[in-house]
Amino acid sequence: MLAHAAISRRRWRMDVRSTSRVEWLARHILPHEPALRRWLAKRARLSVLGLSSDDIVQEAYAKLVGLESVQHITNPRGYLFQTAHSVLLQEIRRRKTVPFESLDLADALELASNAPTVDEQFEAREELVLVLRTINSLPEKCRQVFILRKIHGLSQREIAARLQIAESTVEKHLSRGVKKLMDTHRDGGIHPPTASSRDELGIPRNGDRQGRRRN
């Protein structure tokens, strides 16, 4: 219990004081999350352990954010799969009776993590597509706010000033955008995006958006 508390505290420091780990996750892990989810979804036997992909993903992020350093990680994708693998093993070991198929699954995941370098560029691109798909599916006001944040990198205060809305409104819209982006990542793990059609990117067909005014 003591050890657990100590770990949590360290994780807390990582989380809140330093944004660099979060940025590392955003740049190097997030793009590979859909691939991991796709991989997990293909192997539905996770359910024999009473687990969902979400559980594995959340636990994996927890491990990654708790690391002392990430400098030694040269292959983030492999590392993510490896981490997911250790989460799974940890869970299997916790069980008194282990369903036979789950061992199989853990082995397969280890194999996947050792796969030769996958196309990092492709997945970075895929990540951008997921972001755009999300942006295009948001209601107009929310969309404006989310673009200013996710694409322009404005702070919440700057967004509030720019759009002349309350900061609490910005907060609300951002939460909605992030939640939607999470959903897109969850779905993206099942239906990989292809940036080719209007429907893929969620472009509305009719004039059902309120556009912004032209100067």
Next chain:
Amino acid sequence: MSWVFREMGIDRAAGEIDSVATRWAVRADRRLTPREEQELRAWLDADTRHAGAFARARAMLTPVSPGAAAVVSESQRQLPHRNTFPRRALIAAAVTAMAGGFAFVASAARKEKIYSTATGEVRTVPLADGSRITLNTGTRVDVALGDTDRQLDLHSGEAFFEVAADRLRPFIVDADGFTAKAVGTAFTVRRLDARRVEVIVYEGVVEVTGPNRNVATLQANMRAELDDQTGIRLTTIDSEALDRKLAWRDGRIGFTGESLAEAVREFNRYNTIQIDIAGEELAQRTITGWFSSRDPEAFAQAVASSFDAAITVFQSRIELAAK
């Protein structure tokens, strides 16, 4: 942490964690009160998954870096001249207008500068904000650099915009009421006819506003056609085609299977010496290859010899006819 609890409602539990994590991530992104900090700490300590979900939510809130967008597009193509720019994040936009004389709404509040080129002329002009515009043949662009945005109006012709990043002043190119707004690192636009605009993104992310104020966001290697009839149509475009679209800056024109009629129309944009084609069958033959945009005669000669056509050179025009 409770795995037993999870077995009772797996997905629901994970989804709820995500919702709470999202709220915390957004709050932590502005500033937490000491009380909130305490609450957050308690929540994080309650379950290992909470810390994971919180980190993930914060990653989701992290802006797409211009660098990342650039890396993505570098694998697709090298933007010409990019190294000559002082700032890392450049936005490249090319806007073409074939029909001229559009209504122009002047903004009295700010200073406007007008840049133009004559037929056959290509010129590069630096802007005060560090951006550059390369104007193609027969082009006029009005530029208004304001405190809150950078507004450009394309009256006619075609231009390539290389835009210095400035997140507080969006870069907006207006073509006949349709707009292309640089919201990431790099992009291009093209106007085909009156009320028909083509937008091509070379790098990064661009937001376009089409008919009925419909909005779409595009990324590198994507093309949007904005049209009153069809709305916004999106397609992907390969790197080779992207290169061809910018070849005019080097005084070249590239074709891959365009009809002779289309190719000639393109040539005629650049030259006072106009090419005419006599014969529908000849006009429908297809052309592939690179040509100098300012040497219509060489192009006509190449066409004549490959299609076995007759060529007649007049003072101000060249006629191609089936033999």
